[in-house]
Amino acid sequence: MVTEEDLRSDIKFYFDGQVRILDNVRATDMVMPWLRSEAMQTGTKEGCNEGDCGACTCLVGSISESGDLRFSVINTCIYPLAYLDGAWLISVETLSRSGSLCSAQSGMLPLNASQCGFCTPGFVMAMVYAQITKKDQTPEQALAGNLCRCTGYGGLIEATRLAQSQPLDRAFVDEIEGATAVLRQLSRGGFSIANHNSRIDAPKTLEHLLDLRKNFPSATLVSGATDFGLWITKRLDRPSHIILTKFCEQLLLREIRSDIIEIGAAVTIEELENSLVSEYPELQEWFQRFGGPQVRCSGTLGGNIANGSPIGDSAPVLIALGASLTIHSCRGHRVIPIENFFIEYGKQDLLRDEVLVSVLIPRRARIRRLAVEKISKRYDQDISIVLAAMAEISGDKPSYRFAFGGMAGTPKLAEKTMESLNPDDLTSDFSPLSDHRAEAWYRLAVSKNLVRDFLDGDASRE
Ligand SMILES: Cc1cc2nc3c(=O)[nH]c(=O)nc-3n(C[C@H](O)[C@H](O)[C@H](O)COP(=O)(O)OP(=O)(O)OC[C@H]3O[C@@H](n4cnc5c(N)ncnc54)[C@H](O)[C@@H]3O)c2cc1C
Ligand code: FES
Ligand code: FES
Known part of the structure; x- marks a missing residue:
């Protein structure tokens, strides 16, 4: 039986070389507004605010069951901030923390793969994800979640092909090593944050999840939030209580x-x-x-x-x-x-x-x-x-x-x-x-x- 004392009342995640601790996260908070307005990192853009255009794309790293760092590519406009708990948020700024452009970015320059530049950070993040995962996919498949409204896709596709063929930059590999050491000290899930008429529960066990479901039947269950996120950003729903499922071992x-x-x-x-x-x-x-x-x-x-x-x-x-x-x-x-x-x-x-x-x-x-x-x-x-x-x-x-x-x-x-x-x-x-x-x-x-x-x-x- 999980008691209130067993639960944290904050989330902790790694971003821009620091562990961030937030105890005021609300059920409706998504990553992108935090990045742009709280962390003041404005490379990540707001386009559609509904998961369609990829302008807000970032990466998230977290420690897998096998102890390695596992990456996901996310639309930060519909990704609940609370899901960063125990994870590493990688924005376009992270890629050049060493002071120079990463290879995916510099590969775009001679290909004229950017015009107004609004979509560019999102494309760069999708390219870096393809570079990290080395998944057997075409550049078009790697970029299927990103839209460009002006420059055309030829240069972007070529730049992605180039990124896929290159190893990760040394500077980013160093970032990965540093982040992995930090993440191993952080736990994921097991928190309950209540404030501003909002409550977020993040159970780690099925028993706790079912207990919450029984006690709060009108709370909203949230899994990947690719539907839920749009209820917040487009339908302007304001749920007061959400229960996150993605930290619960049995559901994984x-x-x-x-x-x-x-x-x-x-x-x-x-x-x-x-x-x-x-x-x-x-x-x-x-x-x-x-x-x-x-x-x-x-x-x-x-x-x-x-x-x-x-x-x-x-x-x-x-x-x-x-x-x-x-x-x-x-x-x-x-x-x-x-x-x-x-x-x-x-x-x-x-x-x-x-x-x-x-x-x-x-x-x-x-x-x-x-x-x-x-x-x-x-x-x-x-x-x-x-x-x-x-x-x-x-x-x-x-x-x-x-x-x-x-x-x-x-x-x-x-x-x-x-x-x-x-x-x-x-x-x-x-x-x-x-x-x-x-x-x-x-x-x-x-x-x-x-x-x-x-x-x-x-x-x-x-
Ligand atoms: C840009 C974009 C493209 C998309 N493309 C596709 C597509 O090609 N095909 C497609 O099918 N869908 C698509 N979708 C819709 C959506 O991504 C999927 O339906 C997705 O699988 C929903 O899962 P989720 O984990 O994000 O759900 P959430 O948004 O977390 O939840 C959806 C609903 O399920 C409930 N729920 C979640 N988990 C549980 C549980 N364990 N028990 C009980 N209730 C639960 C929630 O309470 C909520 O009502 C797209 C969405 C976007 C934004
Ligand atoms: S702003 Fe378009 S996908 Fe997030
Ligand atoms: S370069 Fe302008 S939207 Fe892509």
Whole structure:
């Protein structure tokens, strides 16, 4: 049982060569306003203030379970300040603390990769993230979360290619060593900060999280905050009490068992990719098109499901794979098929004292074929018009699971079509809406074509 005395009433993080201690953080505070107005580091820009443009991009370093420093790239406009606890905030100023430009910055100069310069710090941070992670990705993929309004992308893409091919600068490696030593002395999570009619709880254990959920059912659970952040910056919500899930060990679980892959609800989309792509390589492109790097490094699987969105990208995939959810409260826990979680638009099977704790994803075994198709207006970082996930499950007679997002008020199985294998039956399964993304007839037509293509790819069907 955690008592008030066990909890800190401040956050501590490392920034610009110092440990910062803040005891006045509010539930609505995001990193960018703190950086620009409190720390007076104005290299980080405010563009859209909703996670779309990347002008506010910074990096965060934190100590991983294995004791190494692990980096994330974040949109500071929608990243709660409280999540910096125990972490290293790296802004564009950090890169040149030694007095000279870092290689990603100097590489941009001969390529004329900056014009007005407003987007430049954000691009530099995305390039440095690509340089650090050495992920196998194209420059375009590394920059998918950043927009430039004037200079054009040619120089930026070339500068990124150059940065990806170069080792980290010696000065930055020294910064990493210094920061790692400091972070090893800091703890992450386990605080409760109450002030200015605001309260933030950051439990480290599931028991504490469930206890808080029971005692404060109207507090807002916050995972990666890529939805929550916009409620603050765009809808101007002013929640008085938030409970952060991303410090809670049990929600960060990633375990591959003989029959199941269990993924904690607070695992980010980026970490999920590392766990799932070796089992389901067909998901590689789908991951690449889920937001941009900044959204994938913050947004979590649990948040993507619990928000109940009919156009959230993970639900159709998980429904097609036959995944289940584990939902806990102080009263016990239950496991439900994910498709049963979505009751109707805006209504999920989650009581006020319950928390989504993990997702159980079946291992490949009987899934012979899988196809995931995201239809959106823009290739990168766009919300789906339709997302179709189609699986063929082997057996004496193969069976099929076709799940769709964007076709109804919830993500849903196309039950009649799965039975008949006639794409025209999608008209019975769904009555989609027309909205600013697409008209109903288009949604139906494109979905029928996707099912037809999937079935045509099945040589074994007569
Ligand atoms: C620029 C941008 C691009 C995006 N692109 C995509 C995209 O391509 N595809 C897509 O699907 N989405 C996209 N999104 C939406 C969003 O990023 C995802 O839905 C994300 O996965 C939400 O997760 P989160 O952890 O950030 O949720 P949060 O904002 O932290 O929470 C979302 C909701 O879930 C609830 N919640 C969170 N965790 C739990 C839990 N453990 N138990 C119970 N309730 C919980 C919260 O209370 C809240 O109501 C995008 C968002 C932005 C800003
Ligand atoms: S200001 Fe545009 S993503 Fe943050
Ligand atoms: S250089 Fe002006 S917005 Fe990119």
